[in-house]
Amino acid sequence: MPVEALRRRYLAFKVEGETVKRRDLEEAIKGSVERLYGLNGLWKLEPTLIEFDEHHRIGIVRCNHRWLPWMRAALTAITEVEGKPIALHVLRVSGTLRALRRRLEST
Amino acid sequence: MRRFIDLHLRPRSREELELMLGKALWLGYRGVAVAGDQPKGNLEAPEGLDIVSRIDLKPRTAGALKASLRRVRTLYVVVAVECRSKAVARQAARDHRVDVVYFPPGSGLWFDDAEARLAAQSGCAYEINLVDLLTLIEDGRLRGLRRVAEGIQNAWRRGVPVILSSGASEPLEMREPRGLASLLTLLDIDLEDALEMVSTNPQGIIERNRRKLSGEYAAPGVRVIGQGGGVDAR
Numbered sequence: 001m002p003v004e005a006l007r008r009r010y011l012a013f014k015v016e017g018e019t020v021k022r023r024d025l026e027e028a029i030k031g032s033v034e035r036l037y038g039l040n041g042l043w044k045l046e047p048t049l050i051e052f053d054e055h056h057r058i059g060i061v062r063c064n065h066r067w068l069p070w071m072r073a074a075l076t077a078i079t080e081v082e083g084k085p086i087a088l089h090v091l092r093v094s095g096t097l098r099a100l101r102r103r104l105e106s107t
Numbered sequence: 108m109r110r111f112i113d114l115h116l117r118p119r120s121r122e123e124l125e126l127m128l129g130k131a132l133w134l135g136y137r138g139v140a141v142a143g144d145q146p147k148g149n150l151e152a153p154e155g156l157d158i159v160s161r162i163d164l165k166p167r168t169a170g171a172l173k174a175s176l177r178r179v180r181t182l183y184v185v186v187a188v189e190c191r192s193k194a195v196a197r198q199a200a201r202d203h204r205v206d207v208v209y210f211p212p213g214s215g216l217w218f219d220d221a222e223a224r225l226a227a228q229s230g231c232a233y234e235i236n237l238v239d240l241l242t243l244i245e246d247g248r249l250r251g252l253r254r255v256a257e258g259i260q261n262a263w264r265r266g267v268p269v270i271l272s273s274g275a276s277e278p279l280e281m282r283e284p285r286g287l288a289s290l291l292t293l294l295d296i297d298l299e300d301a302l303e304m305v306s307t308n309p310q311g312i313i314e315r316n317r318r319k320l321s322g323e324y325a326a327p328g329v330r331v332i333g334q335g336g337g338v339d340a341r
Contacts, residue, residue, distance in 0.1 A: 017279055036244070036293055069289040069298045076237075076286035077244055089134065089283050 007065040010100045011093050013075055015057040017086035022052045028081045029061060032074040045071055050097065060100065109302060111284035112138040112309040114185065115236060115272035126278050132156045134283045138313065140185045159313055161185035169198035176204045184316045187234065190216055200225035206312050207270060209234040212242050212251050218258030227265040232312060233258060236274025237287055256294040268311065271304035
């Protein structure tokens, strides 16, 4: 039986607003996906925070490629983390982590 | 390439306005409509960002709306009406001088079919503000979300353009245009259709109104193309 290869999308984003910790941010992202799309959305997207640079406030999140708009929506809907007002803006989207990092460095 | 427009910024101060303009350009917008009476004199607009004037009318009665429209129509490129009563909503939708109507979450009103029918005849657009949408999501107001979705379907059925704006009153409330459009996938709106709401649809309103205010406009479907050399009536 043919099996569709699992394709990923990597989204680089910038956090605006107050300082946040990686663990809080990760929970906020997963919480936002669950609030918007439920458990169904959570397993479809499989949102994973790959890295988060607390100094530059830039992070990379991974999701299933078919559900990229849902991932963007979930990031857009985040307005606070642990009561601190923040906003997340997607900077770049790529199919591989290496290409994403290269593009981030060039901008 | 799409030209993204945020048709609704409402800064509370001149400082915030300048910050928001810079941020709009950084987020990828090429045009913004700024509501409010912040002094625009000596404003250093970032290069590459088209800024248009907008007014948000919040009348209590249909009569007050008509009086306000007489006063402001020629002064602003975009005239929007915040609908807090059914009488105001109906009057706004049927009046040719109104460009955009929007419904704040607590009003109990939405863009129903009768509203859409009137708006289709007058050329008025239906606007959804991100800040209102986020309020509905955060409070878990499912009925409110369903009404927004129904409003979009009513608008499409009648051929009324739908606009998606941030409605931001501070920089932190602004979002990148593709993120804004993606949020509508929550309401089962196709991403391409949602992207039109932040690009082509608002651009159409701005272009139409600039033409109207340029002096060439005479009436719906009639444009002045030249003057002088009148026709001999004998």
